[in-house]
Amino acid sequence: MSIDELQEEVDKLLEERDNLEEKCDTLDLCQEDDGCSRCDIYTKIEEVDAKTEELEKKIESLMPEVE
Ligand SMILES: [Zn+2]
Numbered sequence: 001m002s003i004d005e006l007q008e009e010v011d012k013l014l015e016e017r018d019n020l021e022e023k024c025d026t027l028d029l030c031q032e033d034d035g036c037s038r039c040d041i042y043t044k045i046e047e048v049d050a051k052t053e054e055l056e057k058k059i060e061s062l063m064p065e066v067e
Contacts, residue, residue, distance in 0.1 A: 006059045013052045020045050 001009075020041050029035040036042040 001058075003059055003062050006055050006062070010052055010055050010059070013048050013055070017045055017048045017052075020048065 024030050024036065024039060024041040024045065027035070027039055027041065029039050030042075
């Protein structure tokens with residue numbers, strides 16, 4: 001995969017994250033202090049975060065060295 005393609009994937013994931021976060025904010029459960037530790041959407045957000053990090057590492061490794 002090229003850097004551009006990877007970057008596109010990251011953008012998609014960030015968009016997905018925004019959508020999930022929006023939903024998370026509307027849940028009654030998440031209004032509670034530690035609500036998000038029990039909410040399914042938050043688990044998904046963490047998965048998206050992990051994927052994003054992985055892709056960003058790949059992008060970094062593909063970047064040409066800049067002096
Ligand atoms: Zn939540």
